[in-house]
Amino acid sequence: MSRNQATLIGFSAVALWALLALFTVASAPVPPLQLNALCFAIGGSIGLIWVAATEGFTVLRQVSWKVYAFGTAALFGYHLIYFSALRLAPPAEASLIAYLWPLLIVVFSGLLPGERLNRLHVFGAVVAFAGAALIVARGGISASAESLPGYGLAFLCALTWSGYSLLSRRMGKVPTAAVAVYCLATAVLSAIAHLALEETLWPAGATGWGAVIALGLGPVGLAFYTWDVGVKRGDIQMLGTASYAAPLLSTLALIGAGIAAASPVLVLAAAMIAAGAFLAAMGSRQG
Incomplete structure (x- = not known):
């Protein structure tokens, strides 16, 4: 598999994550941790089916328990911290801070063996982040001292996912x-946390169950596998910058479904995200 092919596979994760908000809205009234448990169970199950049909389960026995602990801590930890941040701080601000992870990936990728970071990579990531900020914070920013714990958790979110990647x-x-x-270990831990912290509420009708299944197959399933391929074998700086397309694509999906309204801000945000990705691509060519 070439570097460009792996990068394109990684891009598919960003496209799938763009459907996260749409399917999550449709899955109401399922609480976050319960939804996590259901979706990761589906995502892990399809992974096991794929492994059984290709490499076989022997490949899983060859992986160290430390690696499994690392991956589980990252997936479960990120989602638990993110949900906690949204409870302790205004959603727009918390989401924006959490969405520093692509920028952190780009900045710290220069520390990886064989990777070179230049100014175009960083500038492109900053421009793309500004474009994403227009979307995430379009309802306004209202920072407050009471929300500081939530802001801190949101930043920990960004560190968790960028560190995992x-x-x-x-x-x-x-x-x-x-x-x-x-995924399966995250499903188990999410179920335990759900029983301790939340009231159990099941999806409403066929639409709700369909949304849960779609989440498990795509944004909370296949996306984690393709992201793994992308960050391991692809252009990680380009992937980091391109990840800022997710909030834009997510908003467009909500508009297409009639859940959100179109806005001139989206045009500017799209231009900034595209410009940021272009700058990052130019930086990769120079590298």
Whole structure:
């Protein structure tokens, strides 16, 4: 598999994550941790089916328990911290801070073996982040001292996912099949946390169940496998910058479904995200 092919596979994760908000809205009234448990169970199960049909389960026994612990802590930890941040701080601000992870991937990718970081990479990521900020914070920003714990957790979110992505790059020899175990373990931990912290509410009708299944198959399933391929074998700086397209594509999906309204801000945001991706691509060519 070439570097460009792996990068394109990684892009598919960003496209799938763009459907996260749409399917999550349709899955109401399922609470976050319960939804996590259901979706990761589906995502992990399809992974096991794929492993059984290709490499076989022997490949999973060859992976160290430390790697499984790392992947599970990252997937479960990120979602638990993110949900906690949204409870303790205004959603727009918390989401914006959490969405620093692509920028952190780009900035710290220069520390990885064989990677070179230049000014175009950083500038492109900053421009794309500004474009994403226009979308995430379009309802306005209202920072407050009471929300500081939530802001801190949101930043911890960004550190968690960027750290997971960068360290996955370092563990390039670990097979993507290991992600199936990460997902199943995350489902178990999410179920335990749900029972301790939330009231159990099931999806409403066929539409709700369809949304849960779609989440498990795509944004909370296949996306983690393709992201693993992308960060391990693709252009990680380009992937980091392109990840800012997710909030834009997510908003467009909500508009297409009639859940959100179109806005001139989206045009400017799209231009900024595209410009940021272009700058990052130019930086990769120079590297």
